[in-house]
Amino acid sequence: NAGVTQTPKFQVLKTGQSMTLQCAQDMNHNSMYWYRQDPGMGLRLIYYSASEGTTDKGEVPNGYNVSRLNKREFSLRLESAAPSQTSVYFCASSESWKQPLTEAFFGQGTRLTVV
Amino acid sequence: EDQVTQSPEALRLQEGESSSLNCSYTVSGLRGLFWYRQDPGKGPEFLFTLYSAGEEKEKERLKATLTKKESFLHITAPKPEDSATYLCAVQAGYTGRRALTFGSGTRLQVQP
Numbered sequence: 001n002a003g004v005t006q007t008p009k010f011q012v013l014k015t016g017q018s019m020t021l022q023c024a025q026d027m028n029h030n031s032m033y034w035y036r037q038d039p040g041m042g043l044r045l046i047y048y049s050a051s052e053g054t055t056d057k058g059e060v061p062n063g064y065n066v067s068r069l070n071k072r073e074f075s076l077r078l079e080s081a082a083p084s085q086t087s088v089y090f091c092a093s094s095e096s097w098k099q100p101l102t103e104a105f106f107g108q109g110t111r112l113t114v115v
Numbered sequence: 116e117d118q119v120t121q122s123p124e125a126l127r128l129q130e131g132e133s134s135s136l137n138c139s140y141t142v143s144g145l146r147g148l149f150w151y152r153q154d155p156g157k158g159p160e161f162l163f164t165l166y167s168a169g170e171e172k173e174k175e176r177l178k179a180t181l182t183k184k185e186s187f188l189h190i191t192a193p194k195p196e197d198s199a200t201y202l203c204a205v206q207a208g209y210t211g212r213r214a215l216t217f218g219s220g221t222r223l224q225v226q227p
Contacts, residue, residue, distance in 0.1 A: 033214055035217075042202070042219040042220060043159070043202070043204075043215075043217040045214045048214045058214060092158075104161070106151075106158030106160070108156075108157060109157070
């Protein structure tokens with residue numbers, strides 16, 4: 001059981017380049033999330049998908065787009081990378097955001113550097 | 116706006132020296148408070164969920180408690196393998212807030 005799988009694990013981009021971060025979960029979860037983690041700032045929500053076919057902005061959505069391709073996959077796209085987007089990106093999934101609450105499971109992260 | 120503040124930022128303990136980590140929160144209607152453990156280079160790993168004031172949960176050397184304004188993660192007789200960053204997160208109750216708000220974490224180092 002792989003859980004939440006993110007690719008790639010590491011990436012270096014030049015300013016202005018684009019890329020897509022991939023995420024897949026095999027737990028049949030309804031909800032999926034993208035967070036970024038920066039030193040001293042904790043995990044901040046970029047976008048989430050409460051269920052297949054829906055996506056919503058989180059706390060820091062500017063500069064990103066997402067696609068919920070199917071129930072398993074949720075991708076994050078940087079259209080024109082900026083140095084401020086240097087961060088560690090985590091994908092997560094949970095059975096539901098509704099009551100009863102279920103915990104979120106996280107992937108291993110993608111370490112992105114924009115130069 | 117939901118806020119989560121964790122203290123201390125870093126904590127160094129000797130093996131066997133018990134202590135507590137603090138998570139203070141301000142939310143519009145708490146639906147749940149989560150504790151996660153994060154090892155270097157890894158994603159957060161779920162530890163506990165607490166739903167209401169007075170609730171307590173235990174797992175091995177860890178015990179989480181919840182009041183109306185804060186949560187504590189008590190570590191009893193820690194071992195070096197307990198070294199990690201511990202993250203606290205809340206989920207608020209008002210409509211539309213469907214994900215977790217995280218604190219910045221407490222980095223725990225347990226020395227043999």
